């Protein structure tokens with residue numbers, strides 16, 4: 106059983122599995138309980154808040170400024186908990202990239218932007234069929250291939266039966282996360298996902314023989330992730 110000794114989270118639930126831990130709580134609180142230099146890779150998919158509506162109005166780019174202190178603190182925490190060799194994969198879309206890039210580059214150092222070509226997607230003015238991934242290469246990393254990934258379908262293109270059921274509105278295919286894990290780490294590595302959703306990163310870690318730490322603030326999605334992992338271990 107993989108344990109961190111320093112949990113002290115009165116408002117946070119957690120569940121331990123043979124390969125890692127799922128936390129139900131705000132990642133900015135939970136990550137502060139992890140020891141420094143304890144994580145081999147970070148793969149995470151934050152909420153895509155641009156384009157949402159509030160008070161009946163469409164959100165705009167400047168609304169994101171209220172999130173800057175949160176992400177500044179979180180990226181400093183990433184730097185603290187990541188080993189120097191750890192690669193970091195941070196999902197975003199064409200609306201959020203301009204917000205994240207300067208912060209990510211300042212605090213963590215961006216080495217590339219990956220493009221996941223989803224093969225299909227929504228949108229009226231040229232359907233947008235890609236997502237972006239800010240990438241930090243850890244010390245000594247040497248990853249082959251190109252920065253465009255175009256052989257993994259998203260759920261919207263009918264991949265439901267090839268990559269498990271869709272249980273979260275913005276669920277990522279396990280195969281995509283598994284590719285990043287296997288590109289960047291060795292078996293036994295610890296993979297951190299601070300915006301865990303339905304647990305795709307934890308499932309990918311189990312399938313790749315890695316360990317995981319996953320944080321999700323929504324209680325419903327936390328239970329969904331627990332259930333997915335139970336099923337994964339049963340199989």
Ligand SMILES: C[S@@+](CC[C@H](N)C(=O)[O-])C[C@H]1O[C@@H](n2cnc3c(N)ncnc32)[C@H](O)[C@@H]1O
Pocket residue numbers: 130131132133150151152153273275276277278299300301302303304305306320321322323326
């Ligand atoms: C884009 S979704 C991740 C989906 C995930 N990749 C999957 O495959 O299921 C982002 C998730 O982050 C969660 N979230 C938002 N703010 C959070 C926070 N401060 N701490 C932890 N989780 C948070 C949301 O509830 C949501 O489930």
